[in-house]
Amino acid sequence: MTFSQKLQQVTSSLGIGLCVGLDPDPDRLPEQFSPDLNGISDFLHEIISITKPFAAAYKVNTAFYEAWGASGWQVLENVAFSLPPNTLRIADAKRGDIGNTTKHYAKAFFERLPFDAITLSPYMGGDTLQAYLENPDKGAFTLALTTNPGSADLQHFSDGRTMLYQKVLSLIPTWAPHKNLGAVVGATHPQELKQIRADFPQVPLLVPGIGAQGGDAQAIVDASGPHRAPVLVNVSRAIIFPQDEKNFPLNIADACKKFCQLLNIKIEK
């Protein structure tokens, strides 16, 4: 199944899917888990089992695993192989390097590990994304307009008509003939998100920022529909670390239900 078909399959009739971000901050684990790699590993396996009925995709941010060195990578590998294969499994790695080197990253995430997609930085240009896009069954999401305040520093740099993030979006069809390249656009920019959906309706999106970062879920729903490429809406902290940690695991499921409702996603699994 191609990346494009899988993305269609995991998302709702409106083309929206909930992506659960597995970013295990050891300082925020519920008290029944030890704040070490064993605790993190147990916690993540529980999270996956609770969120499975709601998740269209999972996103694993490599930073939280690399912080533990080689043993952290072992946990990352175990987690990757535990993700349900009927979801879109995303390595949130934001890698970018020259061609000779990216082959090795592609091998790491797509051959050694079973990820379906990876996040990438576009700064180095289209040739540096190719190793991840050659196989139509795998895909990538390039950073475009990110959630953080500093995103304006370069992403708003403009030639008078086009801002850098729009330039990135406009290059996506050239860079990805297999239609397996989407873009990361933060929900903290609802106006721009709406405009991006109108200007680039065929670009799939990975949208972070509606949980802990305060982005706008309704803007995503309003900008979705059957004639547009699918959107995966990522929530990390607001699902895996809900405020009321006493009722774990019930509150995790409740958080998923809440976000599915906000995003008009019917639970069918």
Add this chain to the structure above:
Amino acid sequence: MTFSQKLQQVTSSLGIGLCVGLDPDPDRLPEQFSPDLNGISDFLHEIISITKPFAAAYKVNTAFYEAWGASGWQVLENVAFSLPPNTLRIADAKRGDIGNTTKHYAKAFFERLPFDAITLSPYMGGDTLQAYLENPDKGAFTLALTTNPGSADLQHFSDGRTMLYQKVLSLIPTWAPHKNLGAVVGATHPQELKQIRADFPQVPLLVPGIGAQGGDAQAIVDASGPHRAPVLVNVSRAIIFPQDEKNFPLNIADACKKFCQLLNIKIEK
């Protein structure tokens, strides 16, 4: 010792230092090393011991280690701890993420591992670089103008006066009050390199591209001098995989000598 002081210390009176890139491609190991992680590990330890008298810095590209999964990270850790502490030890990771997440990458490379510096992608903006720059003893090099052909896709994007890579260079002093942020500029762009040295003389550079990628060593020498920030010139493949692999390890030392000569570096160690 601050990053800035260390950079000064490892480079020549002209402010140039040779950086040896440890990118172990298993398909290119000399035949006496097995094309697996054991072979790679032995090979790298030999390379470090041969190149030590010539190296101002070492650059370890994480892709070549991640391709082997958790065991590859174990080798990366061993290599990091084997690098001579009197050289500048750079993790060529090209990471970039939001603040909450970069703390974990900074922990991975600066606390768990003994790297002095890391390479970063600037695309997400200045706030995403801060976690790496807080400690004046550590530093970073942000991508600016890279060696690959696709570098023009975004790095040449212009507001009519300034190109994106120049914008990045101009923001460096604002982003790094401790003067511990340099830039990656490829030697494959000798004219631009010369201009960058004139426009931004206080920005330290990490310059790849003079070995296998065919960049211009003389342009680097011409653009250096005591009133400018230091330059680390990286050579990976052309040092660690010289064409005549029969004479390993003699040819590795010869390649180092050749590049030191090209770069006007006197061997003092």
